[in-house]
Amino acid sequence: MRILIVEDERPTAEDIKMLVEVILYKENPSVHIEVTLESALIFLKEKTIDVLLLDLNLNSRDGFTLLKEVVSRSFHTIVISANINRAIEAFEYGVLDFIPKPYNTERLRAAFSRLSSSHASDGHAIKYLSVKNGREIRVIPIEDVRFFKSSNIYVELHLKDGHKVLYDKPIKSLTPLLPSNYQRIHKSYIVDVNTIETIQMPGGGKYTVTLKSGDQLPVSRQKIRQLKNPLS
Incomplete structure (x- = not known):
């Protein structure tokens, strides 16, 4: 697992790195540290990662600036910050978890366990998805999506208004972020089970659902x- 820590205080970053290596020792993680917003952006342009651990106060710079730049990249973000009043804002950007400082081993362990969890707890589930379109970021409410369809390494969001947009994460990365009523009913589809109207068996042992x-x-x-x- 490839992990980037973006934290402006080097001792704190090294401590987080040590804890991550202990928690994920079975996965032999590769952990890298950047202490400035600029160096983190350069690193992310050149390297591929699986998880970003992000502080929101980077030498008086807003960590959300980085989050806005990379919101559509295919990795998970865990925010580690003392700015707990920004937790809701972070979840709107689709972060996997928000860990308030001071952090501890068990809280970090719980955050990483969500990577393999089938769903987020509903209290921490995202309500919006941020989709990058050129230089703009479009924030789409989850409730505006009829269903999610896998499209290679991306996910198609089929919206209630009839439009379709592309979300730059694979379907397996999206599932842990969604509320528990969103189920992966097929390797290529996620739906809100509350929108299922009927179940059909056309024949040949195959099943389909009709949504509302x-x-x-x-x-x-x-x-x-x-x-x-x-x-x-």
């Missing part, structure tokens, strides 16, 4: 029983 929007989507055999119970 009228969309028909495939369902994997592994998911069909789980879907039938709440709807029965």
Whole structure:
């Protein structure tokens, strides 16, 4: 696992690095530190990472500046900051977790456990997705999405207004960020199960669902029983 720590206080950054290496020792993590906003941006342009650990106060510079630049990149962000009043804003940018300072090993461990979790706890689930379009960032409410469809290393957001936009993270990275009512019903689709109108079996052991929007989507055999119970 490739991890970038962006923290302006070198001793704090080194301490976080040590804790991360202990927590993730089985995964043999590669952990890099940058102490300025500018150097972090340069690093991210040149390197690929899996997780960004970000402080929001970088030598009086706003860490959200970095978050706005990289919001559509295909890695998860964990904010570690004393600015707890900005937690809601951070989650709106789609961060995986917000860890208030002073942090500890167990809190860091819990944040990393979310990487393998099927869903965020609803209290920390995102309500918006930020999509980069050229130099602009479009913030899309989750409730405006009819369904999510995998498109190679990206995800298509099929919106209620009929438009379709591309989200620059793979579907497996999106799932842990969403509330528990959003289920991956197929390897290529995520839906809000509350929007499922009916389940059909066209034949040949295949299943589909019809959403309240009228969309028909495939369902994997592994998911069909789980879907039938709440709807029965």
